[in-house]
Amino acid sequence: MASRVRRLGLAVILAAGVLMSAMTPAASAAPVPYSSIVPAPASSTPASGETFTLGSGVAVSTDVAGIGDYLAAILRRSTGYAIPVHSPPSDGDGVRLLLSGAPDGVGDEGYQLDVTAAGVVIRAKQAAGLFAGVQTLLQLLPPAAQGSTVTAGPWVVGGGKIVDHPRFGYRGAMLDVSRHFFSVAQVERYVDQIARYKINRLHLHLSDDQGWRIAIDGRDRLTGYGGSTQVGGGPGGFYTQAQYAEIVAYAQQRYITVVPEIDMPGHSNAALASYAELNCNGKAPALYTGTDVGFSSFCTSKEITYTFLDTVIAQLAALTPGGYVHIGGDEAKSTKPADYRTFMDRIQQITAAHGKKALAWHEIVNASLAAGTVAQFWDTTTSDSAVAAAAKKGTKIVMSPANHTYLDMKYTSSTKLGLDWAGLVEVKKAYGWNPGAYLSGVTESMVAGVEAPLWTETIKTSADIEYMAFPRLPAIAELGWSAWGTHDWTAFSKRLAAQGPLWKLLGINYYKSPQVPWP
Numbered sequence: 467m468a469s470r471v472r473r474l475g476l477a478v479i480l481a482a483g484v485l486m487s488a489m490t491p492a493a494s495a496a497p498v499p500y501s502s503i504v505p506a507p508a509s510s511t512p513a514s515g516e517t518f519t520l521g522s523g524v525a526v527s528t529d530v531a532g533i534g535d536y537l538a539a540i541l542r543r544s545t546g547y548a549i550p551v552h553s554p555p556s557d558g559d560g561v562r563l564l565l566s567g568a569p570d571g572v573g574d575e576g577y578q579l580d581v582t583a584a585g586v587v588i589r590a591k592q593a594a595g596l597f598a599g600v601q602t603l604l605q606l607l608p609p610a611a612q613g614s615t616v617t618a619g620p621w622v623v624g625g626g627k628i629v630d631h632p633r634f635g636y637r638g639a640m641l642d643v644s645r646h647f648f649s650v651a652q653v654e655r656y657v658d659q660i661a662r663y664k665i666n667r668l669h670l671h672l673s674d675d676q677g678w679r680i681a682i683d684g685r686d687r688l689t690g691y692g693g694s695t696q697v698g699g700g701p702g703g704f705y706t707q708a709q710y711a712e713i714v715a716y717a718q719q720r721y722i723t724v725v726p727e728i729d730m731p732g733h734s735n736a737a738l739a740s741y742a743e744l745n746c747n748g749k750a751p752a753l754y755t756g757t758d759v760g761f762s763s764f765c766t767s768k769e770i771t772y773t774f775l776d777t778v779i780a781q782l783a784a785l786t787p788g789g790y791v792h793i794g795g796d797e798a799k800s801t802k803p804a805d806y807r808t809f810m811d812r813i814q815q816i817t818a819a820h821g822k823k824a825l826a827w828h829e830i831v832n833a834s835l836a837a838g839t840v841a842q843f844w845d846t847t848t849s850d851s852a853v854a855a856a857a858k859k860g861t862k863i864v865m866s867p868a869n870h871t872y873l874d875m876k877y878t879s880s881t882k883l884g885l886d887w888a889g890l891v892e893v894k895k896a897y898g899w900n901p902g903a904y905l906s907g908v909t910e911s912m913v914a915g916v917e918a919p920l921w922t923e924t925i926k927t928s929a930d931i932e933y934m935a936f937p938r939l940p941a942i943a944e945l946g947w948s949a950w951g952t953h954d955w956t957a958f959s960k961r962l963a964a965q966g967p968l969w970k971l972l973g974i975n976y977y978k979s980p981q982v983p984w985p
């Protein structure tokens with residue numbers, strides 16, 4: 467009796483399952499075309515007629531267990547299949563992620579992907595390359611493969627070969643968590659979104675006039691007081707060192723390196739408000755919740771300024787596995803030019819003493835540049851003789867021209883969020899420039915890469931972040947990854963359009979730009 471009931475129960479569940487898959491609209495059986503991958507791969511050769519179908523018995527074999535687990539976790543959620551992960555690899559599994567047999571040209575972050583009826587093989591020299599290949603594979607599957615509910619499939623991947631590698635090593639996204647604070651979960655959500663487009667740096671703008679967001683041992687008022695507000699006067703917030711380490715690790719698992727920024731000597735009101743002794747006049751200013759820039763400065767003539775910043779940089783460096791700490795240096799309108807030079811020179815030395823290289827906004831070219839310092843260009847001009855001179859002498863440049871890459875610029879005059887001081891930046895404008903030939907005198911080999919900063923004076927929620935980042939972030943990601951020979955607005959707009967169904971499925975609040983032929 468008991469077993470009959472159980473069998474009956476099973477039959478009901480099976481019937482319900484059949485009914486469910488009959489009702490769930492099956493993903494289209496036509497494979498995603500190779501031409502819709504963002505960023506465009508260096509070379510792809512689809513094999514017409516050949517496909518691989520991921521079935522319920524599929525397993526993942528991998529030389530890097532973490533990447534196999536990452537892929538299997540995504541696919542288990544959407545397919546409902548068990549998807550065991552075999553590391554080291556075993557024979558015959560349908561998806562193979564291997565650190566052997568990749569062609570030399572793929573470098574540290576590139577990969578080769580082969581899809582035949584027998585399965586998918588991704589080969590790379592380094593784990594980062596396998597991870598990039600996995601992102602490509604995910605894009606070749608129906609969008610529902612990345613969804614959070616079980617769908618019926620079929621899970622078809624078009625046959626063919628891709629050999630791919632990035633144009634630039636630095637492909638960044640910046641999030642300003644100072645003007646408005648974003649929780650660990652909100653930052654991790656953004657990390658997942660940028661990882662899909664092969665971004666490999668997350669620049670966190672951790673301090674500014676409106677808030678100090680990272681706990682520093684022995685300097686509790688920085689966060690307890692300096693972190694207690696934000697633009698408009700909300701509650702602000704901050705990361706404990708453990709929370710910051712969690713973001714770093716989450717990003718690292720997605721082959722994204724965190725670049726933490728403490729902005730200085732300007733953009734420092736939150737620190738100055740927290741500790742009176744950091745001010746030249748010994749008086750702490752009030753907390754600031756407006757959106758002006760250029761009114762604050764660390765006191766460059768006081769030794770305590772450097773002792774304080776040494777503590778901050780030491781702790782941040784210890785928490786940060788990446789090679790760079792961003793030391794700000796922008797819009798120091800309240801610091802005399804000579805003081806700015808003294809200050810930036812010393813901060814570069816302090817950064818080096820803690821084993822890191824400095825990244826800084828491009829105004830740093832007015833100071834003397836330490837070996838290895840990288841300058842981030844953010845202006846709206848196409849010529850800057852001081853930046854070009856520094857580049858000629860060996861300083862690498864990260865390109866973030868505000869009138870193309872600033873994700874906080876409005877798309878059109880009717881965009882509700884954002885600012886417009888650098889102009890309106892529709893998707894075509896975000897895409898329409900060449901990082902390797904944009905600034906006169908700054909040629910391809912002088913460029914470390916690109917970054918899309920998202921300043922958050924007007925940005926308060928994940929939905930706001932997504933509205934400003936999508937679809938422009940993928941445009942900047944493509945400029946960073948794809949060879950200039952693939953640059954083609956019409957083709958790119960179609961590739962972007964093909965991402966729309968995925969963003970819809972994932973609940974990404976993207977801007978439906980009329981420049982993109984969304985399906």
Ligand code: TNX
Pocket residue numbers: 759796797827844872874885921922923
């Ligand atoms: C300029 S560009 C800034 C930020 C603002 C941003 C707003 C740069 C290095 N500094 O302080 O948030 O404009 O778009």
